[in-house]
Every structure is written in structure tokens, then in C-alpha cells.
Amino acid sequence: MEDILRHIYQERASMENSLGVLQIYKKPHIPAITNNFDIILLVIVYDIEKEPTILKHYQFEDVKIALQIVSDQQVKEWLLLGSNRKIVEWIHVGKILFDKNDYLFNLQNELKDFPIYEREIKTGIEFAKLIRRYWMAKGFFETEQFMDAFNHTIHSLHHLARLAIIEKGLHPELTVWNQVKQLDPEIYKLYEELTTSEEPIEKRLELLFIASEFLIHSRTSSGTKHLKKILKMQPDWSMNEIKSHPDLTYYGTDLNLMIEYLVNKEVIEPLQVESKTPGLFHTKYKMK
Template identity: 60%
Template sequence: MEDILRPIYQERASQSDTLGILKIEKKHKIATLTDTFDVILLMVVKEQGNPVFIKHYQYEGKKAALHIVEERQLQEWLLLGSNRKIVEWLYEGKILFDRNEYMEKLRTELQDFPFYGRKIKIGLEFAKLIRRYLDGKDFFENGHYLDAYNHIVHSLHHLGRLAIIEDGFHPELTVWNQVKQIEPEIFKLYEELVKSEESIEKRLELLFLASEFLIYSRSSVGAAHLLEVLENHPQWSIEEISSHPEIVHYGVDLGIFLEYLIEKDFIETVDVETKGQGIYHRCYQVKQKKN
């Protein structure tokens, strides 16, 4: 197989821009790991016209895909967790080419999971959790139980991923297997939600009661990255916060996350005068804890 595929990547391996090449083969139990392709070739390059370039091939009744990914895009995926397969590709793939041990160093970094990168990922995951949880609670209170169920399943998923990251691991595709080992309490909540024979309304009611404390107890850890950034200045406008290079990744979840942190006394608002009488700019600052 490798001999057949070699011409696809061999020429690119000789180019100075190519940092590393991996081969990932389909696992029959988790065929979606490779998008049902028999082989994925993952090539990381320094720069190219598009962040991601993909080609598909067929050979001997099989199919292969070549993914050429710009290094900056790869780092963004790893930071944001927005491409969950990429971590497993990096772990599981066979190294075909490795310039200056780039791939080996990347794998070591993934295994070490530097604390700073972990703190950002925890913040992003917690913001998503708050969004899903509060949206679900709002649907529940208005009697939209199926919509509430959908959101609370997602919020539990984020809570599980958060627990995994806190424990120093990257969430895998089979995230609930990890959660079962690392945080059985969250796994039990998930099982009760999806397996209980109670009415959907009763299941949701019990789950909201049980998960409220689990979420609140993680607020200090979940907010640590955002608060650390905000402590660099006495007060911020929403424009300044949302455009900060580290906070921009929070995206649409930022607004509701700030409101949650205000409600829980981590952040407070400051009124700043405008030219209009009786109207103020709403600014934000980290609330100083009383001794």
C-alpha cells in the first residue's frame, strides 16, 4: 500500500516547506476517524495559499485522501479543539517524513499538554458549556423540552471534555469512555439523562438541579484564562475585550460568558460617561475579592 501511495507525497517531502507527513489507516471499529477512507495522508507545511488543501484518490478498490495543512491552521485546531480528529491523527499516524523531528516534537508537546494551552482550552470549553446550559435552561422554563434536552446533552458533553482537559488529557473521539474513567459523576448524569424511564420533563428537572453545582464548582477554573487577561487593565470596553488576540477565540459565547461571570461575582460593570445625558458606556473589570 505504501509503495502505491509514495508518489503522492514523495515529491512534496523534498520541498523545504514540508514539515512532516503522517499516514493514518482506517480502524474498522471507528471508520469515521478517517472519514471512511482507507488511508489518510496528513502533510503539515509552513505556508500555502489555502490553510487546508485536500485531494482524493482511488487505487485497487480502495480510497485515500491527502490533507495538506498549514502549520498555523494545525496550531489553531489544537488550541480551539475545533477539529477533534486531528489529535488522534497525530497520535495514531505512522510518520513517513519528519523534518528536524517536527512530528515527534509535536507528539511530545501533545502528551505534555502545556499548562498555558490547557488554561485557554478550559476557558473556551467552559464558555461553550455556559452557553449550552443557559440556553437549555431557558428552553426548559418555557416548556420546550426537546430543545432543552438537545442543549443539555451538549452541555454535559462540554462538561465531560472540561473534566478531561483539567486532568491533563486531550478529549478523544470516544469522549465518554474517558469521562467514565476520569469523572464518573458526570458520566452518571449523562446515563441518567439518556437512559432513565422518567418523563423527559422530570429527567431534565433532576439534571438541572444536579448539574448546577458541578458547573458552579468549576467556575474559578473555567474563568481563569479570561480573568487573567482582564486583570492586565483596570477596565475594558466590550470592543477591547472581544478584539483581544487571546479572547477573540471565544466568539459568540463571549457575551453570555461575561454575563455569567458578572452574576457569579467574578466581574463587575463600570459606568463610563458618554456625551449623551443619562447614558453610559458599559465597561467591565475584574471584581476585587474582599479579604
């Protein structure tokens, strides 16, 4: 089998832009980690052409193999945004088959260390997602669309769980509820009550909103630390200036809601600036 795998990845590993190759085996208790393939070969490269990822499937006897070629920039984005949770597990448990200049060795160590600034950005992104889901859940609840409210509440709890894990200096993994059960039983209990209680759905949601309000409030300071640090760099900002800042582009459309949330909490002050049209004002924002 080793010869077959080497034949698959050898050509890619020998290319000048290849940084490393990882081998990941399927776990019987979590087959989804490898998308039900028996073996994943992850090749990380820089300056990838055309597409950020390339995927090839193979079959050898009864073994299913997937070769995934991905740019180092894409890997960094996945780790930061949490948009591909499998990648944490792959880098953490993957067997290094090829490593140029200790790239994978250093990446695995960075994953364990989880630098403070990276943790602040990731916390901010998760908090922004939490606010969006929570507000959407409340909106659906108030219009008595309880199933939609339930769906968004589940998502908001998921972001709350990921925040709790990041606060402990860890990356959220695929099995996030197993992690949070050990790290923050209070959030896990809320999840259990929402999903297993025999109370009517509207009653479950009503009780959960009360608890969530407190948990969100208690995380506002840490969840907005990264954004506030950037907003302190200049006296005031237009919304376009905020969205265009390189470190805030990761927030995407959730950034608007984050600003609105901080305005409501009187952390950010909106300023009315005269425009060329009489009676029409530009809105800018500044830290209080």
C-alpha cells in the same frame, strides 16, 4: 502499497514549506476517525496558499486513500479550539513518514505534555461553550420546549465531559464518553440518566439541571482562570477591548456570555462611564 503512497505524498514532502507527513490507518472499531477511508495521508505545511486545507481522494485497487494538506496554523487552531477532534487521534497514532527538523516528533510530545497555559486557554473555551449551552437549555426548558432543551443539555454535558478530561491533563478525543467514563464517572452517570432513563423528559431535565448547576459552579474557578488573568492586566475594559485581545479571540461569540456569567456571579463589576450624550453611559468591566 508503500510505493503508491510514496508516489502520492513525495512531491508535497519535497516542497520547501512542508513540515511533515503522517500516515493514519482506519480503525475497524472507529471507522469515523478516517472518515471511512482506509488510509489518510496528512501533510502539514507552513505558509499555505489560498486555502488553509487542501483535500484529494484516491483509489488503488480496493483501498481508498485521502491526502489532506493543512497549514501548521490550522492544526494549532484545531488543537486549541477542539473544532476537529480527529486531529488529536491522527497526531497521536499517526506514523511519521517525513519530518523536517523534528516538527512532528515535537508536536506529538507537546500533545502528550499538554502545557499548562494551553490547558488554561482550552479550559476557558470549553467552559464558555458550556455556559452558552446550559443557558440555552434552561431557556427552552422554562418555555416548555423540552426537545430543544434536551438537545442543548446533551451538548452542555459534552462540554462538561471535555472539561473533566482537560483537567486531567489530557486532550479530549473522538470517543470522549469512553474517556470520561474512566476519568469522571459522575458526569458519565448524568449522561446515562439523561439518555436512558424512562422518566418523562421534563423530569429528567429538571433533575439534571440541579446536578449540572453544582458541577458548573465547582468548575467556575478553573474555567474562568484564563479570562480573569487577562482582565487583571488593566484596571477596566470595554467589551470591544476584551474581544480584541489576541488571547481571547478564540472564545468567539461565547465571550459575551462568559462576561455576563461572571457579572451575575459578582466576579466582574460593570462600570458606568459617562458618554457625550446626557443620561447615556458606556459600560466597562473590571475584576472585583
